[in-house]
Amino acid sequence: MMAGMTAPHPSRTAGQKNDTTLGHIVYVLKDNPVTMLAFAMLAFFMGCALFGPLLVPYDPLATNAARALEAPSWDHWFGTDNLGRDVFSRVVIATRLDLTISVAAVALSFVIGSILGSITGYWGGWLDAVLNRLLDTIMAFPLFVLAMGVVAALGNTIENIIYATAIINIPFYARLVRAEVNIRRNAGFAQAAKLAGNSDLRVLAVHIFPNALPPMMVQVSLNLGWAILNAAGLSFIGLGVRPPTPEWGIMVAEGANFIVSGEWWMAVFPGLWLMLAVFTFNLLGDGLRDIVDPRKRT
Amino acid sequence: MSPRSKMILGRVAQAIPVVMGVVVISFLLTRALPGDPAAYFAGPAADEASIAEIREALGLDKSLFQQFFFYVGDLVRGDLGTSLTTGQTVTSDLAARLPASLELTLVALLLSCAIAIPLGVLAATRPGTWVDHLCRVLVTAGVSMPTFFTGIALIYVFYYIAGLAPSPLGRLDFIYLSPQHVTGFYLIDAALAGDLETWIAALKQLILPATTLALFTLAPIARMTRAAMLSALSADFIRTARAAGLGSRKILYGYAFRNALLPVVTTLGMVFSFTLGANVLVEKVFAWPGIGSYAVEALVVSDYAAVQGFVLAMALLFVVLNLIIDIAYALIDPRIGLK
Numbered sequence: 074m075m076a077g078m079t080a081p082h083p084s085r086t087a088g089q090k091n092d093t094t095l096g097h098i099v100y101v102l103k104d105n106p107v108t109m110l111a112f113a114m115l116a117f118f119m120g121c122a123l124f125g126p127l128l129v130p131y132d133p134l135a136t137n138a139a140r141a142l143e144a145p146s147w148d149h150w151f152g153t154d155n156l157g158r159d160v161f162s163r164v165v166i167a168t169r170l171d172l173t174i175s176v177a178a179v180a181l182s183f184v185i186g187s188i189l190g191s192i193t194g195y196w197g198g199w200l201d202a203v204l205n206r207l208l209d210t211i212m213a214f215p216l217f218v219l220a221m222g223v224v225a226a227l228g229n230t231i232e233n234i235i236y237a238t239a240i241i242n243i244p245f246y247a248r249l250v251r252a253e254v255n256i257r258r259n260a261g262f263a264q265a266a267k268l269a270g271n272s273d274l275r276v277l278a279v280h281i282f283p284n285a286l287p288p289m290m291v292q293v294s295l296n297l298g299w300a301i302l303n304a305a306g307l308s309f310i311g312l313g314v315r316p317p318t319p320e321w322g323i324m325v326a327e328g329a330n331f332i333v334s335g336e337w338w339m340a341v342f343p344g345l346w347l348m349l350a351v352f353t354f355n356l357l358g359d360g361l362r363d364i365v366d367p368r369k370r371t
Numbered sequence: 372m373s374p375r376s377k378m379i380l381g382r383v384a385q386a387i388p389v390v391m392g393v394v395v396i397s398f399l400l401t402r403a404l405p406g407d408p409a410a411y412f413a414g415p416a417a418d419e420a421s422i423a424e425i426r427e428a429l430g431l432d433k434s435l436f437q438q439f440f441f442y443v444g445d446l447v448r449g450d451l452g453t454s455l456t457t458g459q460t461v462t463s464d465l466a467a468r469l470p471a472s473l474e475l476t477l478v479a480l481l482l483s484c485a486i487a488i489p490l491g492v493l494a495a496t497r498p499g500t501w502v503d504h505l506c507r508v509l510v511t512a513g514v515s516m517p518t519f520f521t522g523i524a525l526i527y528v529f530y531y532i533a534g535l536a537p538s539p540l541g542r543l544d545f546i547y548l549s550p551q552h553v554t555g556f557y558l559i560d561a562a563l564a565g566d567l568e569t570w571i572a573a574l575k576q577l578i579l580p581a582t583t584l585a586l587f588t589l590a591p592i593a594r595m596t597r598a599a600m601l602s603a604l605s606a607d608f609i610r611t612a613r614a615a616g617l618g619s620r621k622i623l624y625g626y627a628f629r630n631a632l633l634p635v636v637t638t639l640g641m642v643f644s645f646t647l648g649a650n651v652l653v654e655k656v657f658a659w660p661g662i663g664s665y666a667v668e669a670l671v672v673s674d675y676a677a678v679q680g681f682v683l684a685m686a687l688l689f690v691v692l693n694l695i696i697d698i699a700y701a702l703i704d705p706r707i708g709l710k
Contacts, residue, residue: 210392213693214686217648218666222682225670226403302517306652309519310667325520329656332527333538341527344520352515359511 098364108360114353121168131159133166133319142331145338152338154324155331160338163319164346170320171350174231175300178238179293185239186246187282187289193247194254195277201251208244216241220303224312234313238300249292253285291362298354305347321347375701382697389690397683398442401675402435451683452676456669461680465662469684470555471542472654472661476646478558478577479584480639487589488635491596492628495604506593513590518649522583522656529579537575539657547572580657587649588642595638599631606630633704640696644689 102109121128131149137157145152151160193201211219223237257263258281266280267273305322307313314320316327321343328340417425426432433441445451451461494506529536537544542557547569550560558577561570603609604627612622651663658664662681669677 206388206392209389210396213389213393213690214396214682215644215647215689217645217651218682218685221651221666221670222397222400222678225675225678226400298515305517306519309517309652310655311671322517322519325517325523329519329523332523333531335527335531337527337531340520340523344517344523347517348515348520351517352511355511355515 102360102364107356108364111353111356111360114349115357118168118172118350118353121165122172123169125165125168129159129162129165131162133158133163134317135159142336142339144336151342152336154327154339155336160324160342163324164321164343167319167321167324167343168346168350170314170318171301171304171347174235174238174304175297178235178300178304179242179296181235181239182242182246182296183289183293186243187250187285189243190247190250190285191254191277191282194251195258195273195281197255204247208247211241211244214241217303217306220307221310221312224307229312231313234304234307237307238303241303242296242300245292245296246289249288250282250285253288254281257281257284291358294354294358294361298351298358301347301351301354378701379698382694382701386690386694390687393683393686393690394443394446395439397679397686398439400682401442401679402438446683451680454669454677455674456672456677461677464665464677465680465684467555468660468662468665471659472650472663474556474558475577475580475584475653475659475661476643476650479581479646480588480643482581483585483588483592483642484639486585487592488596490589491593491635492600492623492631494593494597495600496623498601506597510590510594513586513593516586517652518583518587519652519656521586522580522653525579525583526656536579537572539579541658541660542576543569543573544576580653580659583653583656584646584649588646591638591642591645592635596631596635599634600627603627603631633700636696636700640693643692647685647689 102112135158137153139157140149140153141155141157143149143153143157149159149161151164154160154163189204193204214222220234220237220241223240224233227233227236254277260281263276263281266276271280304313305320305325308320308322309326311326314323316323324343325340325347328336328338328343331339431438449462451465453459454461454464457464490502490506490509494503497503526536526539530539543549550557550564550566550569550573553560553563557573558570561567561573606627609622609627612626617626650661651667653659654661654663655667662684666678666681669675669681
């Protein structure tokens with residue numbers, strides 16, 4: 074990735090010494106405490122996902138009818154739900170599932186989008202035209218609605234939520250990679266690599282494609298946020314994850330029934346947690362954009 | 372033929388392959404139904420013979436290619452199948468519920484534009500000030516908010532605590548009769564009937580769901596307005612206008628804003644797509660009787676014809692809307708067709 078990054082950007086900051094990628098990142102981060110905060114929050118959510126089950130005070134599935142619908146207290150930080158389950162434990166445990174769904178979906182669309190975008194950007198021709206029409210068609214659907222349709226058609230499981238979320242995100246990656254590959258397919262360094270005896274595939278994969286990675290990282294980060302929202306939205310309307318599995322969307326949906334009678338904690342805490350996770354990825358995306366492309370800094 | 376009408380015809384021609392693609396995808400989604408559709412449509416009590424009969428009646432014994440032509444034929448006749456839950460045709464169900472969704476979406480978009488566009492203009496004219504920072508925070512927070520959660524939070528604050536909003540159940544409180552059906556938009560129908568009381572009641576029901584949707588769409592509109600205004604303000608013709616001594620108000624609204632409006636209108640098309648998706652969630656939260664909640668109810672009981680009809684209708688609605696925006700664009704912008 075570093076070799077790729079240095080090739081096409083005829084060093085903008087050539088005057089400075091020690092101009093490594095790491096140095097640049099440290100420099101930008103020092104300037105931008107918000108991005109640092111975003112990284113800290115990301116670490117927090119990763120910690121919850123990895124170690125959550127070891128840390129939570131209660132079993133997320135254990136019901137306790139005697140202590141149902143209790144407001145937040147020292148025993149139950151986020152209160153208890155209508156079955157007496159601890160909302161805090163459930164919210165923390167759900168982190169792993171929600172992050173897994175969004176990471177898996179984004180990884181799938183990243184890989185498929187990269188392959189489609191690279192091929193069409195490099196070779197062009199009728200393949201390019203066909204793919205463009207196909208992507209136009211996918212984008213013609215309101216994306217959440219298409220995801221609903223896909224899950225309805227494929228069946229109501231967590232894997233299908235992942236596939237649906239991946240499908241609606243593929244166009245963004247394919248378009249991005251196609252554009253990045255297309256402008257470089259006849260660049261000097263690509264031609265040099267080819268003259269040196271590399272095959273088309275190798276030039277594409279090793280020399281041209283890595284240039285698309287920095288802008289894609291930004292896309293990945295923003296997309297992770299959307300993917301979480303999308304998955305939570307689908308489970309909110311009863312698709313994918315099923316109760317009693319703890320998941321943020323379902324917990325908000327269950328809490329919604331109690332909000333009109335004043336038991337706010339059941340819906341508010343999972344909702345806030347979800348919002349914070351999405352917010353983290355959005356901040357991270359903006360921060361990464363600063364690192365990757367200083368010109369787009371706002 | 373004038374270059375402008377040529378451009379409009381070209382744009383219409385571009386929409387045709389997309390519409391065809393949408394139909395193909397929706398056909399594939401229909402055929403990907405889990406299990407045997409014939410057994411599904413026959414119901415749980417059917418025996419082998421009746422399933423085979425239904426398979427023949429549905430054309431499922433034909434090749435996929437032939438089935439596609441039957442499907443397109445049905446679509447042309449406006450036949451999307453029959454909903455298992457309501458017993459009505461999907462087309463009539465969707466038509467009956469569409470005005471509720473459109474009313475909600477349009478009011479939300481109007482509300483959102485009324486806040487986001489001035490905010491974007493203010494942020495662009497005063498970069499680096501508190502307005503700019505407020506705009507950026509709102510933008511990032513807005514895109515991070517799950518609509519279903521915002522809706523629930525608003526219900527809690529304005530219905531449960533403050534008691535200002537009516538109970539979040541549908542388009543009109545049950546003590547009122549719905550206004551006589553003219554357009555299906557309650558606000559318009561009540562106004563036409565001259566019934567102020569019903570109009571206010573309908574507006575009260577509408578405010579919270581519309582605000583929820585508006586908060587969600589605030590971000591892209593404000594962000595786009597800010598960016599478009601910044602680039603318009605740095606253009607040469609603004610410098611010329613300033614040099615010619617025009618007033619700042621004239622420059623800002625007469626020159627910069629009119630030019631910045633074009634990308635904002637394009638963004639509105641994209642925002643409309645988000646809103647159609649978010650509509651589904653908001654309608655569920657507020658028990659709003661639109662096509663979104665219809666689709667959710669259908670999903671829960673595996674009423675696939677209704678879901679597929681909904682997906683197709685939404686996609687076609689969106690394609691047509693984008694077409695209208697692009698054509699409006701060609702009619703408004705005097706530069707188009709001159710290049």
